[in-house]
Amino acid sequence: MRLRAGIVVAVLAVAVVVGAVTLRPGAARSLDAHPSTSAPHVTITVLAAASLSEAFTRLAADVERDNPGLTVSLGFGASSTLAAQVAAGAPADVIATADQRTMGRALDGLPGAAGGSVTPVVFARNTLAVAVPGSDPGHVTGMSSLDRDDVTFAVCAPEVPCGAAAARVLAAAGVGRQPVTYEKDVTAVLTKVRSGEVDAGLVYASDVRPGAPAVRDGSVRALLIPPAVNVTNDYPVAVLPSSHQAQARAFVDALLSAHGRQVLADAGFLVP
Amino acid sequence: MSGTDAPDRRRHVPWTAAVPGVVGLTFLVLPLVALVVRAPWSRLGSVLTGPDVLSSLWLSLWTSTVATAVTVALGLPLAWLLARSPVPGLRWLRAVVTLPLVLPPVVGGVALLAVFGRTGLVGRWLDAWGITLPFTPAAVVLAQTFVALPFLVLTVDGALRAADGRYDEAATCLGASRLTVLRRVTLPLLAPSVAAGAVLAWARALGEFGATVTFAGSFPGRTQTLPLSVYRALDQDPQAAVALSLVLLAVCVTALALMRGRWSSGVQA
Numbered sequence: 001m002r003l004r005a006g007i008v009v010a011v012l013a014v015a016v017v018v019g020a021v022t023l024r025p026g027a028a029r030s031l032d033a034h035p036s037t038s039a040p041h042v043t044i045t046v047l048a049a050a051s052l053s054e055a056f057t058r059l060a061a062d063v064e065r066d067n068p069g070l071t072v073s074l075g076f077g078a079s080s081t082l083a084a085q086v087a088a089g090a091p092a093d094v095i096a097t098a099d100q101r102t103m104g105r106a107l108d109g110l111p112g113a114a115g116g117s118v119t120p121v122v123f124a125r126n127t128l129a130v131a132v133p134g135s136d137p138g139h140v141t142g143m144s145s146l147d148r149d150d151v152t153f154a155v156c157a158p159e160v161p162c163g164a165a166a167a168r169v170l171a172a173a174g175v176g177r178q179p180v181t182y183e184k185d186v187t188a189v190l191t192k193v194r195s196g197e198v199d200a201g202l203v204y205a206s207d208v209r210p211g212a213p214a215v216r217d218g219s220v221r222a223l224l225i226p227p228a229v230n231v232t233n234d235y236p237v238a239v240l241p242s243s244h245q246a247q248a249r250a251f252v253d254a255l256l257s258a259h260g261r262q263v264l265a266d267a268g269f270l271v272p
Numbered sequence: 273m274s275g276t277d278a279p280d281r282r283r284h285v286p287w288t289a290a291v292p293g294v295v296g297l298t299f300l301v302l303p304l305v306a307l308v309v310r311a312p313w314s315r316l317g318s319v320l321t322g323p324d325v326l327s328s329l330w331l332s333l334w335t336s337t338v339a340t341a342v343t344v345a346l347g348l349p350l351a352w353l354l355a356r357s358p359v360p361g362l363r364w365l366r367a368v369v370t371l372p373l374v375l376p377p378v379v380g381g382v383a384l385l386a387v388f389g390r391t392g393l394v395g396r397w398l399d400a401w402g403i404t405l406p407f408t409p410a411a412v413v414l415a416q417t418f419v420a421l422p423f424l425v426l427t428v429d430g431a432l433r434a435a436d437g438r439y440d441e442a443a444t445c446l447g448a449s450r451l452t453v454l455r456r457v458t459l460p461l462l463a464p465s466v467a468a469g470a471v472l473a474w475a476r477a478l479g480e481f482g483a484t485v486t487f488a489g490s491f492p493g494r495t496q497t498l499p500l501s502v503y504r505a506l507d508q509d510p511q512a513a514v515a516l517s518l519v520l521l522a523v524c525v526t527a528l529a530l531m532r533g534r535w536s537s538g539v540q541a
Contacts, residue, residue, distance in 0.1 A: 080507035181489025
């Protein structure tokens, strides 16, 4: 009795270990490379900068509608985080980052010469803006207000594209004061502003365009940054080496199409 | 448990329990071994002496120590309340105290913002007096206290309920006042479990991430504790993240090793 139970447990333990080893991303991918003939279904994973959430969610729905059997699985986050994930071998078919530096880091981390064979394409541009809570507790009127001692503001961490851009804008505008917090991505900065925890935050212009959700509901007001001190980020997209090249290419083609450009423009991006 | 039957029992572990047990042990230990193996030993010195690392380590150490002190100051009376007071519905109260233990820490951070944030229930009054908690080391301490308090309360509460009340009664019979009984009998008997609970609370406070990053933000030297540094370094320099993790591991192992004797006796108390 005890022996039989022992065998069951041992088999289960071996099964768990074997399962864990064979269910690596690569193995999983080779499984669905041979889909059953009745329902050819493919899921591609698209990793995108947090600032692209709105545009890519809309675009993914359009791509799924135009390509029956294709599911676009979206992952949003700080470009630097996504780059680190791709470099560490996270299974992804498309990556879109908020600047060239993080894209370079993602591709540099790909195994062997794989990174060199991938050519990123710039599909959108973005500038920064000052976001202020609807109630404007700090009476912020522009970049110069950030240098006042009674004003607290949030920016992205320097390793994130919006943080790198913010550091340059702050330097160009001659703001010597430090932010109260370095947030992980631009969405987190906007959240801190919306909830009124800070008097201001440096976010992307697309996040606080007139039609943006945060602006429409009155929780955030946007102040423009003069072009002389503002910076422009290039957003590159790349198809990663994977077994779903064709489907991944279809998504990028949709992004670069006239419709894709319209979706991006609607979401407040500058389209090249 | 006398010492003589312990070795006897040790011989009777059926391998139906031993196999999954060893699998479980491997699962716990392997990631820690990997951390040590993958550590960038050659540049460990340069990574660990970076200005942000030292300020993060220092911030982590002093905030988690203050949080532990607050935890003991508030948790000991709370445990007392749970174990000894005749209030009805204590079972529910105990469940409420356990909640931060199982709640995702980031939810704790959101909840703390809802109370102490600038527009929060209490925070708006504090703000009117010119006190702002978010983005300050005080917010770090609050976040750590929130997640660490249950560890101390539950440890001490368990010890109090299991404690032999006859020592207290004997002291009272011998004419000791209630304060003397507390000071000379109850608290000394309770000391090991308070120490055990405090170490657990301190370790939990030291490792706090979710509530801290949500409620206190992240600024080097002010609110960026060591776990937050690890998370930031992961994108920038994964090797540095491993090195920083190693520091946290070393601090925790040292603390547990120092407290080992008291801890094991505390769990039995």
